[in-house]
Amino acid sequence: MTAARTLLVAFLLSASLAAQVSFDRLLRSSAEPGNWLTYSGNLQSHRHSPLTQVTPANVKNLDLQWVFQSLSLEKFEATPIALDGVLYTVQPPNDVVALDGATGRTYWTYSYKPSTQARPCCGLVNRGLAILGDTLFMGTIDGRLVALDAKSGREIWNVAVAGARVEAGYNFTVAPLVVKNMIVVGPAGGDFGIRGFIAAFDPATGREKWRFYTVPGPGEPGNTTWAKDSWMHGGASVWVTGSYDPDLNLMYWGTGNPGPDWNGDGRMGDNLYADSVIALDPDTGKLKWHFQFTPHDEFDYDSTQVPVLADIEWQGRPRKVMLWANRNGFWYVLDRATGEFLSGKPFTKVTWTSGLDAKGRPQHQVTPTADGLVVYPHLAGGTNWYSPSFSPRTGLFYVPTWQDGHATFTKGPAEYVEGRAFIGTFPTGTTLSINGTQVNRRLPGEGHGAILALDPKTGDKKWEFAMNDITDAGVLTTASDLLFSGGREGFFFALDARTGALLWKAPVGGIVQAAPMSYAIGRRQYVAIAAGNSLYSYALKP
Amino acid sequence: MKIIAAACAVWLTAASASAQHVYTNADVENGARLYSASCATCHGPRGDMVRGVALFGGSFRRATTDDDVARIILGGIAGTAMPPNNYSEAEAGMIVAYLRGSASRGGVNFTPGDAARGRAIFDGKGRCATCHAATSRTAPSLADVGAIRRPLEIEQALVDPAADINYDYRFVRAVTKGGETVTGRLLNQSSFSVQILDSSEHLRSLDKSDLKEFTVKTTSEMPSYRGVLDAQELADVVTYLMTRRGQR
Secondary structure, three states: OOHHHHHHHHHHHHHHHHHOEOHHHHHOHHHOOOOEOOOOOOOOOOOEEOOOOOOOOOHHHEEEEEEEEOOOOOOOOOEOEEEOOEEEEEEOOOEEEEEEOOOOOEEEEEOOOOOOOOOOOOOOOOOEOEEEEOEEEEEOOOOEEEEEEOOOOOEEEEEEOOOOOHHHOOEOOOOOEEEOOEEEEOOEOOOOOOEOEEEEEOOOOOOEEEEEEOOOOOOOOOHHHOOOOHHHHOEOOOOOOOEEEOOOOEEEEEOOOEOOOOOOHHHOOOOOOOOEEEEEOOOOOOEEEEEEOOOOOOOOOOOOOOOEEEEEEEOOEEEEEEEEEOOOOEEEEEEOOOOOEEEEEEOOOOOOOOEEOOOOOEEOOOOOEOOOEEEOOOOOOOOOOOOOEEOOOOOOEEEEEEEOOOEEEEOOOOOOOOOOOOOOOOOEEOOOOOOOOOOOOOOHHHOEEEEEEEOOOOOOEEEEEEOOOOOOOOOEEEOOOEEEEEOOOOEEEEEEOOOOOEEEEEEOOOOOOOOOEEEEEOOEEEEEEEEOOEEEEEEEOO | OOOOOHHHHHHHHHHOOOOOOOOOHHHHHHHHHHHHHHHHHHHOOOOOOOOOOOHHHOOOOOOOOHHHHHHHHHHOOOOOOOOOOOOOHHHHHHHHHHHHHHOOHHHOOOOOOOHHHHHHHHHOOOOHHHHOOOOOOOOOOOOOHHHHOOHHHHHHHHHOOOOOOOHHHOEEEEEEOOOOEEEEEEEEEOOOEEEEEEOOOOEEEEEHHHEEEEEEOOOOOOOOOEOOEOHHHHHHHHHHHHHOOOOO
């Protein structure tokens, strides 16, 4: 081998290795701030970018660099993966695109036509991809898991996930989580009477390694929290990506509502592990601990929020905690080693319970009535799946919320029939269609969106940025103390993360129903957001 | 779901020109259950949560006959969010029965008046047509009110118009920092601006940072007819309005 050829081989090898995304790189994602390698930016799910080129002083100079218009009218909910200047995202429902992060031009498209029998409750949506090695991973709305070559878009494997039958309402909308040498997902379908689970798959083959049912079967701990055979269609779905703590070797996932949503008479009991956070050993899939936010839920208060793992000083000593603003209107601080409840406070008007006891269990829960009962928060919650953010710099927890939202819950019949909504009677409320509208003529008392900055140490609200309309947008913070978000009004905006002051806004022409992310190419920082049916990328004017 | 009175089935077949089927009360009740468990997820309990679609209006944009409606329920609408459903044909028929019946559910306890007298009041003494003209920009034209509202809802709107102000006909008052007062119909708003059809019927977009006052009125622009029209006259007007089923 000549010296030149040796050099070439070494170069190619190093380039190849550089492109390979090992799990070690995911663990140390802060070491490569220009990339965005997981759904929430790191495995602690901070949705916090270490990039600092865009600052509170210069953010007003952000300029649109490109727009990628998807060939889909479905909601664009995915957060892109950014790797070495390439963005990988999902054009709903299940097409994958690789884009040049500088120009928005397409490198390749992978087209997938899911079964027309797929029936996600709330749109043919997908929240993103995972990457490991040179392979991208996606769950599909017809119950499959797909692996693609990141360089070409070639399908490597495409497997049906056992039991995730499309006819029975199972679907995958979640961005998978990579832990060690496993791809981890769970199914949505909690409004169709599925039995939820979390399962780990071999990235090389798609073979299932283990499965944890979020509704325990007969003989398993927790099964007796379901009356009779109601566990069989108990829901507890999984549709928002979990988090991982390498020191504790624990993986955390939030679970959805018990089924049927709005009539719990046939499932008396706490209904574990619906509306819970569960901590699993990723090597075995065994449950280490759980915390149930809403026992015997009859309001559809899914706990499908992103588990935010923060290391903070708690009552004078360092503590590994989990921050969780829940759809039920409370925000919690939990000890993430044990699941111990540390605090829980309402962040919006709450009437479904009189409050939490010393262990975080809600007291005096109300129940829907035959004539209808007005309950706060709205059935869509005080918050929902919208990504929060934690800034290690400010120590604040940033949450997109709905304030003053309420609905009238009526107890009606619910009979399980495979493939049909298993929900009871749909509540009525003042908030218009979850699919959004182009006009907002609501009164102030009919609910509005707000971003809250919450201090986990004190439980205090540091500031609030109130919007006129409600919001389905996630939040990104950066190491220059900027906060980016959007809402139904069709703006993408930047706030001062320390004060909540509005620093910049740009009209994006469509509802923001995704979360922002940031990446860099060379020395240039970009901030990207999906809005309407397009993906937008901004950078400072040269 | 409330029980549908036997009289309702008669109304159903009589009022729906396009109905080809006669449904039993049990069909309607079963349809209500199926609707609540499935359709209401997107369409809402009153069938009006998908914009531009009024399922309980008795007429449909993409269907004329009951069989057309049932076909859409079963097969969905390609290219839209309306998915196919695996109901039996009989079950789809029950949902159609419920949709057809809902427009008239409020009529169960309503005593019909005289439509001709109602029309005379609408155009004359009531001065309703002054605002509710077909060309009106500040009030609904009511050309199809009989297809989308139930008699008791119309009666309530006549005697207590502020009780349930139409989302599309809310009025605002804004005062700019320069001292100009702008009133008009609210068309849209965001955190930063508000869009109004003002009292001179100009389209105005106001920057909220330029306003020192902004309120959405919770009172109705429409006067109450309580004490203005007697019970018989109210029934006559409601009966007349129920004949206005428009072209959809």
